[in-house]
Structures are given as C-alpha cells and as structure tokens.
Amino acid sequence: MILDSAAFDSKNPKLPDNLKTIMRLRQAAPVLHQARRRISALYVTGDKAKENYAVLTPYMEFSKTLIDEQDALRDNIAKRRLNLNPDEVLKKYEVYRSKETLKADLELRRDQIAKEIKELQKTKQDESILQAKKHEGVELRNSLKSLKEELYPIEDDFVHNFLKLPNGLCQKTPVDESRIIYRQGLPKSIQEPHSHLDRKDLIDYRDPTCYYLKKEAAHFDYYTPFNCVQRFLDSGYVQFVNPDFARTLLLEAASIDLNQIEIVDEEDIKESKVNLLHLTGGGSVASFLGFITKLSIFPTFLPLRFVASGREYIMQDEKPHRGLFTATQSNCIQTFIAARDEDELDKEVETALGLAIDLFRELDTHFRIVYLPAHQLTGAESLRASIQMYSPIYNEYIEVGHLSNYSNYVSKRLLFNFKDGKSHKFPYIAAGSIMNVTRIIACLLENGRALTVPRSSSEKDVDAIKDFKNLFA
Known part of the structure; x- marks a missing residue:
C-alpha cells in the first residue's frame, strides 16, 4: 500500500503509533522552524545556561581571524560570494573586547580589595578604613554584576556572527567554475x-x-x-x-x-x-x-x-x-x-x-x-x-x-x-x-x-x- 501523507492526520486514533510519530514530525516541523533559531546551540551564553545546557565552548581565535588574517578573510568571503561584512564583525569584536577588558579589570580590583580587607581584619587597624574598603568591594560587586548583564547580549551578538564566518579555502578550490x-x-x-x-x-x-x-x-x-x-x-x-x-x-x-x-x-x-x-x-x-x-x-x-x-x-x-x-x-x-x-x-x-x-x-x-x-x-x-x-x-x-x-x-x-x-x-x-x-x-x-x-x-x-x-x- 502506498502512503500519501496528505490523507493522514497525526491525531487519527486508527493510525499506527509509528505513523503518528512520522506525521507529527512533519506537521510540527514548519512551526518549530519559524519559532526557533534566535540563538545558537553551539555557543550558549551564561544568561541562557539555566534553560539550555552548554555542551561545549568552541575553540575560537578571534584576534587571529579578524585582525591577523583580515585580508585572507575578505578574499575568502568575496570568492564565496557571501553576504557577510567582516568590518561589522570586527566592530562587534572591538566592543566585546573592550567590555571583556573592563570586566577583567573589575575582577582584578575586586580580588585586590578582598585581600586588603583580610589584611585589615588581621591587623585591626582603623575601622573607618576597613568600612571604606568593604563599601568599595560592594560597589565593585554591583558594577561587575551590571557589566555581566550588559555583556551577555553583546557577547551573544558578536560570537554568533563570528561563528557564521566560513572556513578557509583550499588552494585547489576553483574560483568561478568547476x-x-x-x-x-x-x-x-x-x-x-x-x-x-x-x-x-x-x-x-x-x-x-x-x-x-x-x-x-x-x-x-x-x-x-x-x-x-x-x-x-x-x-x-x-x-x-x-x-x-x-x-x-x-x-x-x-x-x-x-x-x-x-x-x-x-x-x-x-x-x-x-x-x-x-x-x-x-x-x-x-x-x-x-x-x-x-x-x-x-x-x-x-x-x-x-x-x-x-x-x-x-x-x-x-x-x-x-x-x-x-x-x-x-x-x-x-x-x-x-x-x-x-x-x-x-x-x-x-x-x-x-x-x-x-x-x-x-x-x-x-x-x-x-x-x-x-x-x-x-x-x-x-x-x-x-x-x-x-x-x-x-x-x-x-x-x-x-x-x-x-x-x-x-x-x-x-x-x-x-x-x-x-x-x-x-x-x-x-x-x-x-x-x-x-x-x-x-x-x-x-x-x-x-x-x-x-x-x-x-x-x-x-x-x-x-x-x-x-x-x-
């Protein structure tokens, strides 16, 4: 017997279970395709890690690809006739890198403050100095938390654009014709x-x-x-x-x-x-x-x-x-x-x-x-x-x-x-x-x-x- 998909409904109780599964897959696919793919499964940022398990973090060479090999990347994109702008990706990288540098500085300063507080507590020096350091530590913690929240969409936007960049071309690959x-x-x-x-x-x-x-x-x-x-x-x-x-x-x-x-x-x-x-x-x-x-x-x-x-x-x-x-x-x-x-x-x-x-x-x-x-x-x-x-x-x-x-x-x-x-x-x-x-x-x-x-x-x-x-x- 020939099975014509148009004649079936996955909710039909007379259908065998295996056919119901196949039809449910085919009927649901268009809806799922439209609702999905706002973000990548290959790279999951921290704010989405609660809902989506991050299987791995790909090995990515940002500086080498976008700066050191910039000319090769442009030539690659041109030969592939892709609608990609490496300059836009580079701009996103510069913003991302500046935020990452600021975050690293704040984390370093927070660690230094934590050490200073421990030393002040041991030596029992002026209480006002200790309280000032604690206040600075709280301010740094809040600033760091705000910066992380600000960084997530920037990171998400940049990395996912970076992952769209193509592989390098082999020398044997022709440019225009087979x-x-x-x-x-x-x-x-x-x-x-x-x-x-x-x-x-x-x-x-x-x-x-x-x-x-x-x-x-x-x-x-x-x-x-x-x-x-x-x-x-x-x-x-x-x-x-x-x-x-x-x-x-x-x-x-x-x-x-x-x-x-x-x-x-x-x-x-x-x-x-x-x-x-x-x-x-x-x-x-x-x-x-x-x-x-x-x-x-x-x-x-x-x-x-x-x-x-x-x-x-x-x-x-x-x-x-x-x-x-x-x-x-x-x-x-x-x-x-x-x-x-x-x-x-x-x-x-x-x-x-x-x-x-x-x-x-x-x-x-x-x-x-x-x-x-x-x-x-x-x-x-x-x-x-x-x-x-x-x-x-x-x-x-x-x-x-x-x-x-x-x-x-x-x-x-x-x-x-x-x-x-x-x-x-x-x-x-x-x-x-x-x-x-x-x-x-x-x-x-x-x-x-x-x-x-x-x-x-x-x-x-x-x-x-x-x-x-x-x-x-």
Whole structure:
C-alpha cells in the first residue's frame, strides 16, 4: 500500500503509533522552524545556561581571524560570494573586547580589595578604613554584576556572527567554475530522453517524501551499499552503524542548513530550547559528529577511517520536484576521515576518491569528478570533490556522491583533538556521501543502463543469510 501523507492526520486514533510519530514530525516541523533559531546551540551564553545546557565552548581565535588574517578573510568571503561584512564583525569584536577588558579589570580590583580587607581584619587597624574598603568591594560587586548583564547580549551578538564566518579555502578550490579532475567517457546522445519516473515498473513515485523502488531498482538499492562498504573495509576502514538523529549543535558545527533538516517533535520540548533533535539519517555526515564531539585521542590512532551506510534525509526547496533527484530520503554510503595534518589528509582523500572511481567504473557509464567553485561550498567546506553523472532529461550533471575537506574547522568547533606532547591539536577532517544510490539509480535509468547488482555482493549476502539460518537448524 502506498502512503500519501496528505490523507493522514497525526491525531487519527486508527493510525499506527509509528505513523503518528512520522506525521507529527512533519506537521510540527514548519512551526518549530519559524519559532526557533534566535540563538545558537553551539555557543550558549551564561544568561541562557539555566534553560539550555552548554555542551561545549568552541575553540575560537578571534584576534587571529579578524585582525591577523583580515585580508585572507575578505578574499575568502568575496570568492564565496557571501553576504557577510567582516568590518561589522570586527566592530562587534572591538566592543566585546573592550567590555571583556573592563570586566577583567573589575575582577582584578575586586580580588585586590578582598585581600586588603583580610589584611585589615588581621591587623585591626582603623575601622573607618576597613568600612571604606568593604563599601568599595560592594560597589565593585554591583558594577561587575551590571557589566555581566550588559555583556551577555553583546557577547551573544558578536560570537554568533563570528561563528557564521566560513572556513578557509583550499588552494585547489576553483574560483568561478568547476574544475574536472577525473572523467570516464562522454555523455551519450539520446534522441528522445525519458525521465526515470517513466519507469513505472521500477519506481512508484508519489511525492519527494513517498516513493517505492521495485524489482531490479530495489535489488540495486539494497545490494550496492554492501559492495561499497566492503571495498572500504578491505582498504582499512572501520564500519559504523550511525544514529538517524543529531542535535542542532552538530549541524551548526558543520554549517549544515537547518532549514533542510526535519525537526523531531519531542514531547517535552520547550520554546526556549535551542539544541533540538533533527532527523538526519545514518548515512549523513552529521551522524558521525556526535562520536567525535569532545573526543581526545593519541596521535598514533590517526588517521581514522570510518564508513557507514544508511539513509540521508534532506528537505529539498527546489520546485518543481525532480523525482529521485530531489527525494527527501536517499540511500547513501558515508565516509569519514580524520588526519594529523593537511598533507596526511590529502593522501587519504586521494585514496578514498580512488576507491570511489573503481566503484563507479563498474557501473559502465559516463561519470566525472570535479572540484566545485568556492561559491558552491558550504561555510564549513574548504574543498568539495563532487562525483557527477549526466541526466539527459535535464541536460545537466547531477551530484551522485561527494567528499568534502573540512580542514580543522569542524574539529575546533566540536573540540575533537589529539595530544601532541603537552599541547593539543585539532585533526583535519574529510567526509561525504561517497555514493548516493538513489540518484545513481535515476541516472542509470535515464541513460538506458541496466541496474546490474555486483555478483560478489549478492552472493556474500545470500551466504550470510544461509549461515544465520543454519544456526537454528
């Protein structure tokens, strides 16, 4: 049976509990999206700490970013074509810094007065001097309290604007147009291209949130992740089974657009709560970030290589909808790499892209890998290698996989670190959905290719099922 969301009401007592949960999530999300995001979950100021637990305080280098590297920041923002004014952020920083300096002076003077009062009480000198010092101490306490209250909105405004500043760009990132780094074959000319949605025998599509794959499409969707994950495991990766949910803090750390991620309607949620629960899917980069948050490791454990398969949920704003290309749910294989430095990460990324090339070659169709220009990157990305296949019906390339270089931008925000002598450093990270199986199916069908399941994957899976059944024989 096909489930059409428009026909359901989450309050309907006849609906199963799991469907009620899904519908409540979808119906509540727009309201929650409108009411939220006045403040950040990544940095919670002291006045909001009573209502919102501060999970961490990101590592932020204000002076280095805004003053020492000011020219590089301007160039970065210009290349990304962002509507950000670094001068405004710098002005906010100067006001914030002046208030912080004043607060530090008051705290220092208060400590000095406290010591002087203790000395006067010991020596039992003139009572009038002691009372004057106590009065000054009270005045300092009240001034400090007032200054803190005054500082909270200034701090909140500045830090949250600072957190919007993008990651530095990799030297490999092109400025205006994509740069091809690998290509297999060329797009084939098709006289009368047909949409993948025309294959009613393989795809039952109702809307971006409701579709079913059938026959060969379902087999391909099921077995391809097994094959992909196994290739990465053979190359030294560790398999993860990630959660389908992530908190707002993790999404903000990776500069993920919150408007594209569903909010889960928690029953005990409060209007003031900022660290909300989101449906991201176990095949998303956010699903890995909870594992590394505040994680401290020894450098001998690096590089880390993880792989996971699962769903990825992204709400697409694009209209009209384009079938499986804009489906809310996709079947993805996510990779995650952490390295000591930029050079080590570059080598790991090159190896991972090599594995991806081998996997896509088996599809026996045209594809390419390009570096996307700066203005197409998210704020956290330093470089993005986009794996693309051609869609004849739309006459354009569709991203069917990617691997992004985040440098140490996300690590600093989530305090993911490793020990280097007596100090701590932040690992360089690369991650991405190396294969979006749902979009690959659509591209293969539009190019008239067969959805061939790798024999090795299907045979291994069948053998595993037989072995499991034999346990109960």
